[in-house]
Amino acid sequence: MSLLPTDLRELYAFILICETGSMTAAAQRMNVTQSAVSQLIRQLETDLEVTLFDRDCRPMAVTPAGERLRQAASELIKQAEQLPDLVRGNTHKPLSSIRLGFVDSFASALGAELINALENRAHSVSAWSGLTPSLTESLTQRQVDLIVTTDPMEDQEDYESIYLFRDPFVLVLPPDTELHRAPADLHSLAKQLPLIRYSARSTIGQQVARHLRRLEVNAPIRYEFDATFPLLKMVQAGLGWAISTPLCLLGGNVEKDGFYVVPLPGPPLFRSFQVSSRRGRLGKLPETVAEIVPSLLRSHHLSRLTQMAPWLSTRDFDLPVG
Structure with missing residues (x-):
């Protein structure tokens, strides 16, 4: 048969x-x-x-x-x-719809601008935001078409990921402290104030926890959040310190003069952003996103980030020259 x-x-x-x-x-x-x-x-x-x-x-x-x-x-x-593209006969024509997924920090900082830049690429655009693991699952279950997350999906043969930029981890200190003038190492800092963490459910929280374990920093869990806004509010209130990233701070919607941002003591730590989609399904759209995102970060937001942390540069974000 x-x-x-x-x-x-x-x-x-x-x-x-x-x-x-x-x-x-x-x-x-x-x-x-x-x-x-x-x-x-x-x-x-x-x-x-x-x-x-x-x-x-x-x-x-x-x-x-x-x-x-x-x-x-x-x-x-x-x-x-690939039949939809073959039937349309032209992969450059607007798609009927695009379903996007953004990790929360990206959605807050760059999501609206990226959607606006893709306006002519589809007749309708919808977007989800959430934690990286749930977005990866949504892509593999075909609930979304394209995601921007920190998951390179290296073990998924049917999916392709294109590198966008890296996001360096930084130290965020409360305003009423002299620690920002000469930041102590993480071991000493953990003894003076509690670490306000990102939740272990999040990829960023897991990455920070692994980094602290490698350095043998004893920072007991006391406060943890999925989102940046409440984390920064806790730092502003002087209840502790945090390890975050410029992109998280950009989308955190908290006044920049309410905390200090200094380089992370010890070995550098980064997270890398990728755009991922099912291989061959969206034509040139993933490559288009990979061109738009670094351009948005450089032209619209790098100046804001350097106001928050003057020592940051395009080199820290590994942005292509342009």
């Missing part, structure tokens, strides 16, 4: 099981029950008259026939996803 276009769902379920290693994970990605995925695979095996998985192994192993199908099916799925 030959496969019909309606059988692409079966192929997609098969590919997801191969990628995730389990029917449960594949079902979560497809937003269906595990039994529904199992039925799709049984039907696919019936259609092809082959066994695709060795179910006696734990975890299930792909059979030689399944391996051959995986190679062919991946290409079929990719071609099916």
Whole structure:
């Protein structure tokens, strides 16, 4: 029995099981029950008259026939996803819609300007914001088309990521302190004031926590937030210090004279921003975003950032020359 276009769902379920290693994970990605995925695979095996998985192994192993199908099916799925562009006949024509996802700090600082710059690229644009892990999941589940986050998605073969810029971590100190004149090292600072953290649910919070562990800095958890605004308000109130980034401060919506921004003592720490999308799905749009974002940062916001921290330069953000 030959496969019909309606059988692409079966192929997609098969590919997801191969990628995730389990029917449960594949079902979560497809937003269906595990039994529904199992039925799709049984039907696919019936259609092809082959066994695709060795179910006696734990975890299930792909059979030689399944391996051959995986190679062919991946290409079929990719071609099916490119059909909209082929039907339109011109990838430069405006898309009917673009669904964007921005990590919160990017959304607050640059999101509106990027959407405005993409105005002629689609008839409608919608945007979500949130933490990096949830946005990556939204992209893989096809709830959004393109995301700007700090996740390079290196383990996702069907997705491409283009580097945008890096965001250096800085030390944020309360106003009523002399520490900004000659900042102590992080060990001494942690003994004097509590560290006000980004939540461990966030990628930025996890990155800072790893950095402190490497340096063996003992900063017990006392206050933590998902967003920059309440974190900065706590610093302004003199309740502690924080490790943040210029982009977070830019979108934090807090008066800049309410805290001091100084270089992070010790080894430098950065987070890198990427634009990620399903490979070949959006034409030149990801490359366009990769050109627009550094330009916006340089022309609209670098002067604001240097007012907040005069020692910052384009070199700190690894912006392309232009």
